[in-house]
Every structure is written in C-alpha cells, then in structure tokens.
Amino acid sequence: MTKMKACRQCHYLTTENQCPNCKSTNLSSSYTGIVVILPAKDPHDDPRKSSYIADRLSIDKPGKYALKVR
C-alpha cells in the first residue's frame, strides 16, 4: 500500500503529488492521526454542521484527513 501524504493547507490525505482538494503541492509524509469525514445524507450538506471534528478542522468536504501535519 502506498503511503499517503497529508496536505499542509487543508490536511487532506492523498497518494498523489498534488492535493485533489485544494490543488496545493505542499504535502507532508509526516503526520499523525487520520480522520474520516463521512458524507451526510444530503451530499450538499456542509459536514461542519453535523460534525464537531469537521468543524474544528474546518473541513467542508467528506474525505480522509490528517489530524496533525508536521
């Protein structure tokens, strides 16, 4: 399995060399903790409304995110 890298801008986890979420190439292979934000019943719903973690990390799209990026 390919090691995922975390985006330093939005904490999104990806195996690409560019973040598919915010298009940043500022990625780090050093991070701790993985958070999975699941889609809401209505895919247009902002996860920050229903998820405390999404709210704290300012995540507005479902996906896999790193808790801490170094």
Ligand SMILES: [Zn+2]
């Ligand atoms: Zn990003």
